[in-house]
Amino acid sequence: MKLIYDTTYNNKNISTIKLAEYENCTFENCDFSNSNLSEYVFVECDFKECDLSNSIIINTSFQGANFSESKLMGLAFDSCKKFLLSFSFTDCNLSLSNFQGLKLPKIKFYNCNMKECDFYETNLYKSVFDNCDIAGVNFENTNLENADFRNSINLYIDIERNNVKKGKFNFAQVAGLLGKWKIELS
Numbered sequence: 001m002k003l004i005y006d007t008t009y010n011n012k013n014i015s016t017i018k019l020a021e022y023e024n025c026t027f028e029n030c031d032f033s034n035s036n037l038s039e040y041v042f043v044e045c046d047f048k049e050c051d052l053s054n055s056i057i058i059n060t061s062f063q064g065a066n067f068s069e070s071k072l073m074g075l076a077f078d079s080c081k082k083f084l085l086s087f088s089f090t091d092c093n094l095s096l097s098n099f100q101g102l103k104l105p106k107i108k109f110y111n112c113n114m115k116e117c118d119f120y121e122t123n124l125y126k127s128v129f130d131n132c133d134i135a136g137v138n139f140e141n142t143n144l145e146n147a148d149f150r151n152s153i154n155l156y157i158d159i160e161r162n163n164v165k166k167g168k169f170n171f172a173q174v175a176g177l178l179g180k181w182k183i184e185l186s
Contacts (some may be wrong), residue, residue, distance in 0.1 A: 001041070033071070062087045078102060115154075149173065 005023040009016075012027070014035040023039035026048065028058040033051045038058040046066045053073040060080050072092055077098040088108045088156040105125040109132050116136040126146040135154035139162050148168040149155055153177035157164060169177065 061085075066090075067092050072097060 002018070002020040003023065004020050004025060006025070007022070008026040009030055010028045012030045014030070014032045015029060017027075017030070017032075021043065022045050023043040024045070025042070026046045027050050028048045030047070030050045032055050034055045035052075036056045037060050038056055039051070039060065040057075041061040042065050043061070044064040046168045047068070047070050049069045050067070050182070051071040052075060055075060056079075057075060057077070058079045058176050061083070061165075062080060062084060063084045067087060068090040070089075070092050072089070073096055075094075075097045076105065078098050082102070085102065085104070087106075088110075089112050090108075090110040091112070092109075093113045094109075094116065094117055095113055097114075098118045099122050100118050100120045101122060102121045104127065105123055106127060107124065108128045109129070110128075110130045112129075113131050114129075114137055116118065116138075117134075118138045119140075119142050120138055121129045121141045123143045124147050125143050127144075128148045129152045130148070130150075132152040133154055134149075134152050137144050137156075139157050142162045144157065144167050145163050145165045147164075147166065150168050150170045150173075152173075155169070155173045157177055159177050164177075
């Protein structure tokens, strides 16, 4: 596989970006939507204002990838290569994406729309969900130990079906933690 490093791509369509290993590259305003990115390798790459929505990412490697102001709707992150998988998200739309079964301790989500994402059996130990909309997110059998949700909205977590030990929540989120029992708070 060809190695491409220290390159910046601006306003490109996926058809101009070939299957390769990209290292320390920056992708700005690139449209990857509905593309097949299977087997691509991205190491320490930045994606700024990109659209990867509904792309196929089977065995795609994201190692230290940073996404900002990007659309990543409907991505099956659970189909990525698991070895050294790591990324962060700032000001992104991740709605309907799947993170099932991944080990993502200390992952950071800042100002993200995460409606209806799936974190079934995901390890999110010490993760940060800062100012995120997590309406309809599936947390089931998920490790949320020491995770920080204090500034996020639309929280609903079944505390009997998830590990929330030492989790960080604000008082307004209590209803989302006790919602299963239909308790009225005033």
